[in-house]
Amino acid sequence: MRFDESVIREIHARTPIAEYIGQYVPLRKRGNDMVGLCPFHGEKTPSFHVHPDRGFYKCFGCGEGGDVISFARKIENLDFNDAVRMLAGKAGVELQPENPGAARARSEKEAIYEANRVAAEFFARALHGEAGAAARAYCERRGFSAATIETFGLGFAPPGWDALRDALAQAGVDPAIGERAGLLKPSQRGGWYDFYRDRLMVPTYATTGEVIAFGGRALADEEPKYLNTATTPVYTKGRHLFALNVAKRATQKDRTLIVVEGYLDCIALHQAGFENAVAALGTSFTDEQAAELRKYADNVYLCYDGDSAGTAAAFKAIDIATKVLEHAGRSVRIVGLPKGEDPDSYVRAHGHAGFQRLLDEAKPSIEFKLDPQIDRLGGGFDSPSAIARKAEELIRQMTPREEWDRWRVYVAGRLKVNVDDLRNSRFFANGANFVPAYGSAGVSGSRHVAAGAQPHSFEREVLSVVVEDPALAAEYVDRIAPGRFRNEVYRRVYERIVEQAGRLRETGDLYVLFAEDAAGLDVLSDLGRRDRSKTRQYGGADERRALLDRVVERLQLDDDKTRYQELSREIDRLYAAGQPVPDALRGEFDALVGRLKR
Ligand SMILES: [Zn+2]
Known part of the structure; x- marks a missing residue:
């Protein structure tokens, strides 16, 4: 039996490898890895490494390594199918037999993952090689440490046309697969050439650990500045978030993620200690990315550049964030960068504390959208009642109904008008809304x-x-x-x-x-x-009491009438049966009749 690829993916996604292996092997954190004594060979010093963000383990003593499924097979002595069935059971993944079409697609995807993996390793080696000097200098200017370069698997695509092509060929990767992966381009003279040349290479990992795409940053001023993987069988533009494979670990603490626009901004934030930063990867923020965030975060900060393009992007992102995140109970805040700054420049100039301050001051998304409108209203020439009415309209358009009052307080405070004026303004807005005096509308x-x-x-x-x-x-x-x-x-x-x-x-x-x-x-x-x-x-408390007293009297009268009818029926019944009417009953009846006469 073959399993649909999605089953394997789901098992990877839902089975944190460090937790699973940790049930068998005590693990300690060392850098980005977890280390422990290898369960597959006898050793006294730990050489067994687990990479939680890449989803695999490796023993440097005996060479054992693989993903969570291969670990389960080996340690529980199971064959592949049984290991998958067991892990699927634990993770609550439904099993379905794979159809032949899915099998073909799966083998192509696997080949692309492999091509990407080979390419990422090649780029990483090239960064540390002779040709990588300019790229290393670029990383240095950006302030990237060796650990950052390692964590993000940064690399360098050498100049020329065939370095990667040859490396892929050497690793036995079919160049047609290299093309499907977006790494190679077909040449008009036949054959293939490298798509990325003389660029800093930034791989994007799936949350399950595979390399799914690359971004190539020009080292100088060449255009285009960024060259990114287009859609491939393993990567759809707008579906993935850069660095989520790393950031999802940090979210275990406080379920908070920071979204920035560029991957280099994102890396800069990680290096400054914001390991919960992700990047939306060269597109505007999408529904699918928001849905991905929703899995890991209850609090989302959207951080856009402090220029008009950044503000416009933020407004678009808020609409999506409201729909996908806020309606699902997540909080969304907008980080306001000063004009001309991006997250990278800001965190480098002001450090961790400076950026943390921006996070602390981040505005709820509604406030971010309301503020410019309030400023415009406050700066105009409207009369106070017109301001109140327009402000109330804004609130009703832009905020959820259950929060109207909260926002009325906020807006009224900023416009220096009375909260009740906002709440009531629309009733006086025009004749159609005017309600007749009490009494004429029943x-x-x-x-x-x-x-x-x-x-x-x-x-x-x-x-x-x-x-x-x-x-x-x-x-x-x-x-x-x-x-x-x-x-x-x-x-x-x-x-x-x-x-x-x-x-x-x-x-x-x-x-x-x-x-x-x-x-x-x-x-x-x-x-x-x-x-x-x-x-x-x-008019006042007396008048209110008088009205309630009249209601009490009327209710009492209703009660008396009902009781009068009950007692009359009972007395009639007793007479008809020739039985005496008890004194208590007669007494109550007489008193009732007296009251009703009044
Ligand atoms: Zn070992």
Whole structure:
């Protein structure tokens, strides 16, 4: 049985190799590796290395090495199929037999991975060789340490046309595969030539450890400055994130990732100690990249260059980040670089602490988008009421409904207007929105309360009073029980106000209380609309109490009538049966009749 390639990939992705091997071999961290005593040969000093970010292990004593599957085979003495089945079981990966088409595609992909691996090794050797002097000098100017060069597998593509081609041929890589990998170009005279020449080479690794693409940086001012792998069978532009194979380890601490535009910016951040930086790899930020981030991070910082192109890119990225990340509960913040700076220049000039300060000051994505608009509003010639109205429109367009109040507070503070002016501005905006004074629009006229049973006439009255003065809700709840409410939304609003009465100080608190309850919010805004109209209904506490007292009386009257009918039926039944009417019953009935007459 052959397994679909995706099964193997999923096993790699879901089985951290250091953790898995760590169950058999005690491992210690040494640099980027984990080391321990080899389980496959007897030794007293550790020569068994595990590379967590590349997904393989290697013993320098006995030569054993491979991926997590080969480790499982060897240590558990299993054949390939059984090892895959076991690891798939542990990792929760579904198994499907592979079809012949998938097998062909898999073998091509494997050949491309192999070509990339050979190329990466060749480039790395070339960087340290004679021809690599200029590239080494470039790394030095960039401030890349030997450890950084090693971690990122940086290399050098020699000048000339055939150095890599010959190296691939020597390693037995079919040049047609080299072409499929984007490493070689077909020559018009037949044969192939090297695509990357005289460039610093930066490989991109899949999170499972394979080299999937390269970026080539010109060492001087040649154009193009960057030459990148186009889409190949193992690499789709816009799907992968550079350095995620390294950064995903750092996310285990705090589930935070920093996204920058360029891979050299990203490397500079890693070297400055921000090992959770990734780069979006030569494209604008995509949905797929955001979805990839979502797997590893709860907090995402987007860091774009401090120029107009960078700002434009940030705005685009925010839309994607909001859709894919924020809607999935992740936090997205925008790092503001000063004009003319990129992450590399900034971190080199200001160090780890300087860049950390930028992270600490990063704005929530909404704020980043709102701020320029607020500045424009504040700097214009609008009247305060027009400013309030436009600001409210911005908030409603640009922020999620449950956060409107939070952003009203922010925007009002920046524009020096009243929060309530924002909240209410739209009701006065034009005639169409103006709501008639209380009374002329009946309860049933409210399209907002479509759900649930038709409310009693008092339900709205009670709510509009307690919305203005929540303390009264607690005071009257014994006499006006929530169970009296026929409309469930009204009842829910009333109940919550009763519960929270002690903590509600102003009407704005109510909006926060009902942040998650869209129907409740509709009721509130509907009530608020009437309460803010020119004829304010309730002048003061006395007037509010008087209204509630009238409701209490009316409810009492309803109760009395119901009870009167019950008692009448009971007395009639007793008479008909020739039985005496108990005194208690007669006493209650008489008292009831007395009250009802009044
Ligand atoms: Zn060994």
